Amino acid sequence: MKHAVLAVGLLLASLTAHAGPAINVGVVYDYLEGDRSSYLKRVYNGGTSTAFIKVNVLEIVYNADGTSKEVPIASMTDAKGAATSRDGLMASPARMIVPAGGRQGTRLLYMGERDTERYFRVRFIPVVPEKEDDFAVTDEERAEYKDALAAGVNVMAGYGTVFFVRPKDTRFDTQISETASQYTLRNAGNSVVVLDEFRDCSVAKKTDCEATTKHHILPGRQLVFEKKPERQFSFQMIEGRAKKPMSVNSNG
Template sequence: MKRLMAVFGFCFFTTSANAAPSINIGTVYDYLDGDKSTYLKRVFNGGDSTAFVKVNILEILYDADGTSREVPLKTQADASARDGLMASPARLIVPANGMQGTRLLYMGERDRERYFRVRFVPVVPEKEDEFVVSSQEREEYKKALSAGVTVLAGYGAVFFVRPKETRFDSVIENSAGNYRIRNNGNTVVVIDEFKDCSVKNEQDCQPTTKHHILAGRAFQFEKLPGREYRFTVIEGTATKKLEVKG
Protein backbone atom coordinates (compact mmCIF):
# COMPACT_ATOMS: atom_id res chain seq x y z
CA MET A 1 0.00 0.00 0.00
CA LYS A 2 1.46 3.36 -1.01
CA ARG A 3 0.53 6.67 0.50
CA LEU A 4 -0.11 9.44 -2.05
CA MET A 5 -1.16 12.56 -0.17
CA ALA A 6 -2.89 14.07 2.88
CA VAL A 7 -4.40 17.52 2.39
CA PHE A 8 -6.95 19.45 4.48
CA GLY A 9 -7.87 16.41 6.53
CA PHE A 10 -8.29 14.15 3.49
CA CYS A 11 -5.95 11.15 3.27
CA PHE A 12 -5.55 9.15 0.06
CA PHE A 13 -4.03 5.71 -0.39
CA THR A 14 -3.71 3.37 -3.36
CA THR A 15 -3.88 -0.38 -3.39
CA SER A 16 -4.73 -3.14 -5.83
CA ALA A 17 -8.45 -3.78 -5.90
CA ASN A 18 -11.38 -5.39 -7.66
CA ALA A 19 -13.96 -3.96 -5.30
CA ALA A 20 -13.43 -1.07 -2.95
CA PRO A 21 -14.96 0.58 0.10
CA SER A 22 -16.16 4.17 -0.14
CA ILE A 23 -16.72 5.87 3.21
CA ASN A 24 -18.68 8.99 4.09
CA ILE A 25 -18.71 10.67 7.50
CA GLY A 26 -21.56 13.13 6.89
CA THR A 27 -20.81 16.59 8.27
CA VAL A 28 -17.17 17.64 8.59
CA TYR A 29 -17.90 20.06 11.48
CA ASP A 30 -19.41 18.74 14.71
CA TYR A 31 -20.15 20.50 18.00
CA LEU A 32 -20.35 19.11 21.54
CA ASP A 33 -22.68 21.26 23.64
CA GLY A 34 -21.67 22.36 27.12
CA ASP A 35 -24.11 19.99 28.86
CA LYS A 36 -22.99 16.92 26.86
CA SER A 37 -19.91 14.72 27.17
CA THR A 38 -20.44 12.21 24.33
CA TYR A 39 -21.27 12.46 20.63
CA LEU A 40 -22.18 9.65 18.24
CA LYS A 41 -20.41 9.93 14.89
CA ARG A 42 -21.58 7.64 12.09
CA VAL A 43 -19.45 6.32 9.25
CA PHE A 44 -21.22 5.14 6.08
CA ASN A 45 -19.76 2.80 3.47
CA GLY A 46 -21.30 3.18 0.02
CA GLY A 47 -18.74 0.89 -1.61
CA ASP A 48 -19.01 -2.74 -2.58
CA SER A 49 -16.53 -4.16 -0.08
CA THR A 50 -15.97 -3.94 3.68
CA ALA A 51 -14.21 -0.83 5.01
CA PHE A 52 -11.65 -1.16 7.82
CA VAL A 53 -11.40 2.32 9.34
CA LYS A 54 -8.98 3.73 11.91
CA VAL A 55 -10.06 6.73 13.98
CA ASN A 56 -7.20 9.09 14.88
CA ILE A 57 -7.54 12.25 16.98
CA LEU A 58 -5.30 15.32 17.22
CA GLU A 59 -5.89 18.52 19.18
CA ILE A 60 -5.97 21.80 17.25
CA LEU A 61 -4.20 24.65 19.05
CA TYR A 62 -4.57 28.26 17.91
CA ASP A 63 -1.74 30.74 18.40
CA ALA A 64 -2.23 34.44 19.15
CA ASP A 65 -1.76 35.37 15.46
CA GLY A 66 -4.58 33.04 14.42
CA THR A 67 -2.43 30.27 12.98
CA SER A 68 -3.18 26.72 14.09
CA ARG A 69 -1.23 23.54 14.69
CA GLU A 70 -2.29 19.98 15.37
CA VAL A 71 -0.65 18.06 18.20
CA PRO A 72 -1.04 14.49 19.52
CA LEU A 73 -3.08 14.00 22.67
CA LYS A 74 -1.27 13.16 25.88
CA THR A 75 -1.92 9.58 26.93
CA GLN A 76 -2.55 8.61 30.54
CA ALA A 77 -2.50 5.10 32.01
CA ASP A 78 -5.26 6.13 34.38
CA ALA A 79 -8.46 6.65 32.35
CA SER A 80 -9.87 9.02 34.97
CA ALA A 81 -6.90 11.36 34.44
CA ARG A 82 -7.27 11.64 30.66
CA ASP A 83 -7.68 15.09 29.21
CA GLY A 84 -9.10 15.37 25.72
CA LEU A 85 -11.22 13.53 23.18
CA MET A 86 -11.41 9.75 22.78
CA ALA A 87 -13.09 7.53 20.18
CA SER A 88 -14.75 4.29 21.27
CA PRO A 89 -14.25 2.15 19.33
CA ALA A 90 -11.22 3.54 17.52
CA ARG A 91 -11.33 0.73 14.93
CA LEU A 92 -14.46 0.29 12.79
CA ILE A 93 -15.41 -2.53 10.44
CA VAL A 94 -18.09 -1.07 8.17
CA PRO A 95 -19.85 -3.52 5.82
CA ALA A 96 -20.54 -2.67 2.19
CA ASN A 97 -23.59 -0.41 1.91
CA GLY A 98 -23.69 -0.32 5.72
CA MET A 99 -22.99 1.97 8.65
CA GLN A 100 -21.11 1.85 11.95
CA GLY A 101 -20.80 4.43 14.68
CA THR A 102 -18.09 5.51 17.07
CA ARG A 103 -18.77 7.44 20.25
CA LEU A 104 -16.60 10.50 20.77
CA LEU A 105 -16.07 10.97 24.51
CA TYR A 106 -14.63 14.14 26.02
CA MET A 107 -12.79 13.88 29.33
CA GLY A 108 -11.27 16.90 31.06
CA GLU A 109 -12.02 20.43 32.22
CA ARG A 110 -14.70 22.47 30.41
CA ASP A 111 -13.62 25.98 31.40
CA ARG A 112 -12.70 26.91 27.81
CA GLU A 113 -13.48 25.79 24.30
CA ARG A 114 -11.25 23.16 22.71
CA TYR A 115 -10.84 21.91 19.14
CA PHE A 116 -9.93 18.51 17.71
CA ARG A 117 -9.24 16.95 14.32
CA VAL A 118 -10.90 13.53 14.05
CA ARG A 119 -9.54 11.51 11.13
CA PHE A 120 -11.28 8.48 9.65
CA VAL A 121 -8.71 6.53 7.65
CA PRO A 122 -9.62 3.35 5.70
CA VAL A 123 -6.82 0.79 5.56
CA VAL A 124 -5.99 -2.69 4.38
CA PRO A 125 -5.92 -4.44 7.80
CA GLU A 126 -2.62 -5.67 9.17
CA LYS A 127 -1.98 -7.64 12.35
CA GLU A 128 -0.77 -4.58 14.24
CA ASP A 129 -3.93 -2.60 13.38
CA GLU A 130 -5.89 -4.39 16.15
CA PHE A 131 -8.97 -5.08 14.04
CA VAL A 132 -10.87 -8.07 15.40
CA VAL A 133 -10.31 -10.31 12.38
CA SER A 134 -8.39 -13.54 11.98
CA SER A 135 -5.23 -13.96 9.90
CA GLN A 136 -7.26 -15.93 7.37
CA GLU A 137 -9.84 -13.16 7.07
CA ARG A 138 -7.10 -10.57 6.55
CA GLU A 139 -5.55 -12.62 3.77
CA GLU A 140 -8.92 -13.21 2.09
CA TYR A 141 -9.60 -9.48 2.17
CA LYS A 142 -6.23 -8.74 0.56
CA LYS A 143 -6.88 -11.35 -2.14
CA ALA A 144 -10.26 -9.79 -2.87
CA LEU A 145 -8.43 -6.52 -3.56
CA SER A 146 -6.27 -8.18 -6.15
CA ALA A 147 -6.72 -6.56 -9.57
CA GLY A 148 -6.93 -3.04 -10.95
CA VAL A 149 -6.28 0.13 -8.96
CA THR A 150 -8.56 1.85 -6.48
CA VAL A 151 -8.33 4.82 -4.13
CA LEU A 152 -9.08 4.52 -0.41
CA ALA A 153 -10.18 7.98 0.73
CA GLY A 154 -10.17 9.05 4.36
CA TYR A 155 -11.78 12.14 5.84
CA GLY A 156 -11.08 14.55 8.66
CA ALA A 157 -13.76 16.25 10.76
CA VAL A 158 -13.25 19.25 13.04
CA PHE A 159 -14.80 18.72 16.47
CA PHE A 160 -15.65 21.70 18.71
CA VAL A 161 -16.00 21.08 22.46
CA ARG A 162 -17.91 23.99 23.96
CA PRO A 163 -17.24 25.12 27.55
CA LYS A 164 -19.62 23.93 30.26
CA GLU A 165 -20.89 27.48 30.88
CA THR A 166 -21.53 28.39 27.26
CA ARG A 167 -22.13 32.07 26.55
CA PHE A 168 -23.00 33.68 23.20
CA ASP A 169 -22.45 37.40 22.65
CA SER A 170 -22.22 38.48 19.01
CA VAL A 171 -21.76 42.20 18.34
CA ILE A 172 -22.58 43.58 14.86
CA GLU A 173 -20.88 46.67 13.43
CA ASN A 174 -22.56 47.79 10.19
CA SER A 175 -20.71 50.78 8.69
CA ALA A 176 -21.02 52.37 5.26
CA GLY A 177 -18.38 50.18 3.64
CA ASN A 178 -17.91 47.21 5.97
CA TYR A 179 -19.92 44.68 7.94
CA ARG A 180 -18.37 43.08 11.00
CA ILE A 181 -19.49 40.47 13.52
CA ARG A 182 -17.35 40.20 16.65
CA ASN A 183 -17.65 37.18 18.92
CA ASN A 184 -17.53 38.46 22.50
CA GLY A 185 -18.79 35.14 23.87
CA ASN A 186 -16.76 32.10 24.91
CA THR A 187 -17.71 29.65 22.16
CA VAL A 188 -17.69 29.44 18.39
CA VAL A 189 -20.30 31.21 16.25
CA VAL A 190 -21.00 29.84 12.77
CA ILE A 191 -21.64 31.92 9.65
CA ASP A 192 -23.37 29.44 7.35
CA GLU A 193 -24.23 29.61 3.65
CA PHE A 194 -22.56 32.98 3.11
CA LYS A 195 -23.62 34.22 -0.34
CA ASP A 196 -22.23 37.25 -2.18
CA CYS A 197 -24.46 38.03 -5.19
CA SER A 198 -25.23 40.80 -7.63
CA VAL A 199 -28.44 42.71 -6.90
CA LYS A 200 -29.33 42.86 -10.61
CA ASN A 201 -28.29 39.33 -11.60
CA GLU A 202 -29.06 36.46 -9.22
CA GLN A 203 -26.79 34.17 -11.25
CA ASP A 204 -23.77 36.39 -10.57
CA CYS A 205 -22.68 34.94 -7.21
CA GLN A 206 -19.44 34.04 -5.55
CA PRO A 207 -19.10 30.44 -4.26
CA THR A 208 -21.11 29.85 -1.07
CA THR A 209 -18.87 29.62 2.01
CA LYS A 210 -18.97 28.71 5.69
CA HIS A 211 -17.06 30.51 8.44
CA HIS A 212 -16.34 29.92 12.12
CA ILE A 213 -15.83 32.88 14.45
CA LEU A 214 -13.83 31.72 17.45
CA ALA A 215 -14.25 33.41 20.82
CA GLY A 216 -12.61 36.84 20.86
CA ARG A 217 -12.35 37.05 17.08
CA ALA A 218 -14.34 38.65 14.29
CA PHE A 219 -15.67 38.00 10.80
CA GLN A 220 -16.01 40.89 8.39
CA PHE A 221 -16.50 41.68 4.72
CA GLU A 222 -16.44 44.73 2.49
CA LYS A 223 -19.84 45.93 1.28
CA LEU A 224 -19.54 46.65 -2.44
CA PRO A 225 -22.10 48.72 -4.38
CA GLY A 226 -24.55 46.59 -6.34
CA ARG A 227 -23.90 43.48 -4.25
CA GLU A 228 -25.99 41.83 -1.55
CA TYR A 229 -24.84 39.40 1.11
CA ARG A 230 -27.06 36.68 2.58
CA PHE A 231 -26.04 34.34 5.39
CA THR A 232 -27.19 32.57 8.55
CA VAL A 233 -25.71 33.26 11.99
CA ILE A 234 -25.78 30.11 14.16
CA GLU A 235 -25.29 30.36 17.92
CA GLY A 236 -25.75 26.84 19.23
CA THR A 237 -29.39 25.93 18.55
CA ALA A 238 -30.38 29.53 17.68
CA THR A 239 -30.27 30.62 14.03
CA LYS A 240 -30.82 34.01 12.42
CA LYS A 241 -30.95 34.72 8.67
CA LEU A 242 -29.50 38.08 7.64
CA GLU A 243 -29.38 40.05 4.42
CA VAL A 244 -26.99 42.97 3.90
CA LYS A 245 -26.87 45.26 0.87
CA GLY A 246 -23.77 47.04 -0.34
Protein backbone atom coordinates in the same frame (compact mmCIF):
# COMPACT_ATOMS: atom_id res chain seq x y z
CA MET B 1 -12.57 39.78 2.39
CA LYS B 2 -10.42 40.17 5.50
CA HIS B 3 -10.95 38.02 8.52
CA ALA B 4 -9.36 36.09 11.35
CA VAL B 5 -11.47 32.99 11.51
CA LEU B 6 -11.04 29.29 11.80
CA ALA B 7 -9.55 27.90 8.60
CA VAL B 8 -9.95 24.18 8.39
CA GLY B 9 -9.99 21.83 5.48
CA LEU B 10 -10.99 18.36 4.49
CA LEU B 11 -8.24 15.76 4.73
CA LEU B 12 -8.37 13.61 1.63
CA ALA B 13 -5.76 10.88 1.27
CA SER B 14 -6.21 8.91 -1.92
CA LEU B 15 -4.08 5.93 -2.82
CA THR B 16 -5.39 5.29 -6.36
CA ALA B 17 -8.81 4.87 -7.93
CA HIS B 18 -11.84 2.87 -8.91
CA ALA B 19 -12.88 0.14 -6.39
CA GLY B 20 -12.74 -1.08 -2.83
CA PRO B 21 -14.18 0.71 0.22
CA ALA B 22 -15.53 4.27 -0.18
CA ILE B 23 -16.38 5.88 3.12
CA ASN B 24 -18.56 8.92 3.78
CA VAL B 25 -18.44 10.70 7.14
CA GLY B 26 -21.24 13.18 6.42
CA VAL B 27 -20.63 16.76 7.58
CA VAL B 28 -17.04 17.76 8.31
CA TYR B 29 -17.85 20.13 11.20
CA ASP B 30 -19.46 18.77 14.38
CA TYR B 31 -20.30 20.59 17.61
CA LEU B 32 -20.65 19.26 21.16
CA GLU B 33 -23.03 21.52 23.07
CA GLY B 34 -22.23 22.58 26.62
CA ASP B 35 -24.82 20.25 28.17
CA ARG B 36 -23.59 17.13 26.34
CA SER B 37 -20.54 14.94 26.92
CA SER B 38 -20.73 12.56 23.95
CA TYR B 39 -21.59 12.62 20.26
CA LEU B 40 -22.41 9.77 17.88
CA LYS B 41 -20.61 10.05 14.54
CA ARG B 42 -21.75 7.69 11.79
CA VAL B 43 -19.60 6.44 8.93
CA TYR B 44 -21.10 5.03 5.72
CA ASN B 45 -19.39 2.72 3.26
CA GLY B 46 -20.66 3.12 -0.29
CA GLY B 47 -17.89 1.03 -1.79
CA THR B 48 -17.69 -2.53 -3.05
CA SER B 49 -15.71 -4.06 -0.18
CA THR B 50 -15.51 -3.90 3.60
CA ALA B 51 -13.84 -0.83 5.11
CA PHE B 52 -11.42 -1.26 8.01
CA ILE B 53 -11.18 2.20 9.57
CA LYS B 54 -8.84 3.67 12.15
CA VAL B 55 -10.17 6.70 14.05
CA ASN B 56 -7.42 9.12 15.05
CA VAL B 57 -7.95 12.18 17.27
CA LEU B 58 -5.61 15.16 17.74
CA GLU B 59 -6.21 18.48 19.46
CA ILE B 60 -6.05 21.69 17.42
CA VAL B 61 -4.28 24.44 19.38
CA TYR B 62 -4.54 28.02 18.13
CA ASN B 63 -1.83 30.61 18.63
CA ALA B 64 -2.44 34.32 19.22
CA ASP B 65 -1.56 35.11 15.59
CA GLY B 66 -4.25 32.76 14.27
CA THR B 67 -1.93 29.93 13.25
CA SER B 68 -2.60 26.47 14.61
CA LYS B 69 -0.95 23.13 15.28
CA GLU B 70 -2.22 19.63 15.97
CA VAL B 71 -0.98 17.93 19.13
CA PRO B 72 -1.61 14.53 20.76
CA ILE B 73 -4.30 14.32 23.42
CA ALA B 74 -2.80 14.75 26.88
CA SER B 75 -3.65 12.61 29.91
CA MET B 76 -5.09 13.66 33.25
CA THR B 77 -3.07 12.64 36.30
CA ASP B 78 -3.84 11.88 39.93
CA ALA B 79 -2.20 13.36 43.04
CA LYS B 80 0.77 11.02 42.60
CA GLY B 81 1.30 12.04 38.98
CA ALA B 82 0.00 8.80 37.50
CA ALA B 83 -2.05 9.03 34.31
CA THR B 84 -5.74 8.33 34.93
CA SER B 85 -7.59 9.13 31.70
CA ARG B 86 -7.37 11.25 28.57
CA ASP B 87 -7.81 15.00 28.91
CA GLY B 88 -9.85 15.71 25.83
CA LEU B 89 -11.67 13.77 23.14
CA MET B 90 -11.58 10.03 22.54
CA ALA B 91 -13.34 7.77 20.04
CA SER B 92 -15.03 4.53 21.08
CA PRO B 93 -14.53 2.34 19.20
CA ALA B 94 -11.31 3.61 17.61
CA ARG B 95 -11.37 0.71 15.13
CA MET B 96 -14.38 0.21 12.87
CA ILE B 97 -15.33 -2.54 10.42
CA VAL B 98 -17.98 -1.27 8.02
CA PRO B 99 -19.36 -3.69 5.38
CA ALA B 100 -19.98 -2.58 1.81
CA GLY B 101 -23.26 -0.70 1.70
CA GLY B 102 -23.40 -0.51 5.50
CA ARG B 103 -22.74 1.98 8.26
CA GLN B 104 -21.36 2.06 11.77
CA GLY B 105 -21.06 4.69 14.47
CA THR B 106 -18.28 5.69 16.81
CA ARG B 107 -19.03 7.65 19.96
CA LEU B 108 -16.86 10.71 20.54
CA LEU B 109 -16.48 11.12 24.30
CA TYR B 110 -15.16 14.25 25.96
CA MET B 111 -13.30 13.98 29.26
CA GLY B 112 -11.75 16.87 31.18
CA GLU B 113 -12.46 20.45 32.17
CA ARG B 114 -14.75 22.61 30.05
CA ASP B 115 -13.88 26.12 31.16
CA THR B 116 -12.86 27.13 27.64
CA GLU B 117 -13.72 25.93 24.16
CA ARG B 118 -11.51 23.24 22.63
CA TYR B 119 -11.02 21.98 19.09
CA PHE B 120 -10.11 18.56 17.71
CA ARG B 121 -9.25 16.96 14.38
CA VAL B 122 -10.91 13.57 13.97
CA ARG B 123 -9.55 11.47 11.12
CA PHE B 124 -11.23 8.40 9.66
CA ILE B 125 -8.57 6.39 7.82
CA PRO B 126 -9.35 3.21 5.83
CA VAL B 127 -6.49 0.72 6.02
CA VAL B 128 -5.56 -2.76 4.94
CA PRO B 129 -5.71 -4.53 8.33
CA GLU B 130 -2.48 -5.78 9.83
CA LYS B 131 -2.14 -8.04 12.85
CA GLU B 132 -0.99 -5.18 15.08
CA ASP B 133 -4.01 -3.00 14.16
CA ASP B 134 -6.32 -4.75 16.66
CA PHE B 135 -9.17 -5.39 14.24
CA ALA B 136 -11.30 -8.38 15.25
CA VAL B 137 -10.48 -10.53 12.22
CA THR B 138 -8.66 -13.82 11.79
CA ASP B 139 -5.42 -14.26 9.87
CA GLU B 140 -7.37 -16.02 7.11
CA GLU B 141 -9.88 -13.16 6.79
CA ARG B 142 -7.04 -10.65 6.71
CA ALA B 143 -5.31 -12.55 3.92
CA GLU B 144 -8.53 -12.88 1.91
CA TYR B 145 -9.12 -9.12 2.16
CA LYS B 146 -5.62 -8.34 0.92
CA ASP B 147 -6.03 -10.76 -1.99
CA ALA B 148 -9.37 -9.23 -2.97
CA LEU B 149 -7.91 -5.72 -3.05
CA ALA B 150 -4.86 -6.90 -4.96
CA ALA B 151 -7.13 -8.27 -7.70
CA GLY B 152 -8.15 -4.79 -8.87
CA VAL B 153 -7.31 -1.11 -8.81
CA ASN B 154 -8.62 0.25 -5.53
CA VAL B 155 -9.32 3.51 -3.77
CA MET B 156 -8.62 4.08 -0.09
CA ALA B 157 -9.71 7.59 0.85
CA GLY B 158 -9.69 8.97 4.38
CA TYR B 159 -11.43 12.06 5.72
CA GLY B 160 -10.70 14.53 8.48
CA THR B 161 -13.42 16.35 10.40
CA VAL B 162 -13.24 19.17 12.93
CA PHE B 163 -14.92 18.74 16.30
CA PHE B 164 -15.81 21.74 18.49
CA VAL B 165 -16.31 21.20 22.23
CA ARG B 166 -18.19 24.17 23.67
CA PRO B 167 -17.62 25.32 27.28
CA LYS B 168 -19.99 23.98 29.92
CA ASP B 169 -21.27 27.50 30.55
CA THR B 170 -21.58 28.61 26.94
CA ARG B 171 -22.10 32.34 26.41
CA PHE B 172 -22.80 33.99 23.05
CA ASP B 173 -22.17 37.69 22.43
CA THR B 174 -21.86 38.52 18.73
CA GLN B 175 -21.22 42.24 18.25
CA ILE B 176 -22.10 43.70 14.86
CA SER B 177 -20.82 47.02 13.54
CA GLU B 178 -21.21 48.65 10.16
CA THR B 179 -19.61 51.50 8.23
CA ALA B 180 -20.14 52.78 4.71
CA SER B 181 -17.51 50.36 3.39
CA GLN B 182 -17.34 47.46 5.86
CA TYR B 183 -19.42 45.08 7.92
CA THR B 184 -17.89 43.51 11.03
CA LEU B 185 -18.99 40.66 13.27
CA ARG B 186 -16.95 40.25 16.45
CA ASN B 187 -17.27 37.24 18.71
CA ALA B 188 -17.20 38.58 22.29
CA GLY B 189 -18.59 35.32 23.69
CA ASN B 190 -16.77 32.16 24.72
CA SER B 191 -17.85 29.79 21.93
CA VAL B 192 -17.57 29.63 18.16
CA VAL B 193 -20.15 31.46 16.04
CA VAL B 194 -20.96 29.93 12.64
CA LEU B 195 -21.96 31.86 9.54
CA ASP B 196 -23.56 29.16 7.39
CA GLU B 197 -24.78 29.38 3.79
CA PHE B 198 -22.83 32.61 3.31
CA ARG B 199 -23.81 34.03 -0.09
CA ASP B 200 -22.55 37.03 -2.07
CA CYS B 201 -25.18 37.83 -4.71
CA SER B 202 -26.10 40.58 -7.15
CA VAL B 203 -28.96 42.79 -5.96
CA ALA B 204 -30.35 43.03 -9.50
CA LYS B 205 -29.88 39.39 -10.47
CA LYS B 206 -30.42 36.95 -7.61
CA THR B 207 -28.88 34.05 -9.53
CA ASP B 208 -25.58 35.91 -9.95
CA CYS B 209 -23.82 34.62 -6.84
CA GLU B 210 -20.36 33.63 -5.70
CA ALA B 211 -19.83 30.13 -4.31
CA THR B 212 -21.64 29.53 -1.02
CA THR B 213 -19.23 29.34 1.93
CA LYS B 214 -19.17 28.70 5.69
CA HIS B 215 -17.23 30.74 8.26
CA HIS B 216 -16.32 30.02 11.87
CA ILE B 217 -15.55 32.98 14.14
CA LEU B 218 -13.63 31.86 17.21
CA PRO B 219 -14.01 33.60 20.58
CA GLY B 220 -12.17 36.93 20.64
CA ARG B 221 -11.91 37.13 16.85
CA GLN B 222 -13.84 38.86 14.14
CA LEU B 223 -14.95 38.61 10.54
CA VAL B 224 -14.70 41.76 8.43
CA PHE B 225 -15.95 41.92 4.87
CA GLU B 226 -15.92 44.77 2.42
CA LYS B 227 -19.18 46.00 0.99
CA LYS B 228 -19.49 45.89 -2.79
CA PRO B 229 -21.67 48.08 -5.00
CA GLU B 230 -24.90 46.37 -6.05
CA ARG B 231 -24.11 43.23 -4.04
CA GLN B 232 -25.90 41.64 -1.10
CA PHE B 233 -24.49 39.32 1.56
CA SER B 234 -26.81 36.82 3.22
CA PHE B 235 -26.12 34.08 5.76
CA GLN B 236 -27.42 32.09 8.69
CA MET B 237 -25.81 33.19 11.95
CA ILE B 238 -25.68 30.16 14.25
CA GLU B 239 -25.04 30.51 17.97
CA GLY B 240 -25.29 27.02 19.44
CA ARG B 241 -28.82 25.76 18.80
CA ALA B 242 -30.09 29.21 17.75
CA LYS B 243 -30.13 30.16 14.08
CA LYS B 244 -30.85 33.64 12.72
CA PRO B 245 -31.08 34.63 9.01
CA MET B 246 -29.26 37.86 8.20
CA SER B 247 -28.55 39.97 5.13
CA VAL B 248 -26.40 43.01 4.36
CA ASN B 249 -27.02 45.33 1.43
CA SER B 250 -24.24 47.50 0.07
CA ASN B 251 -24.98 51.18 0.31
CA GLY B 252 -22.70 51.87 -2.59
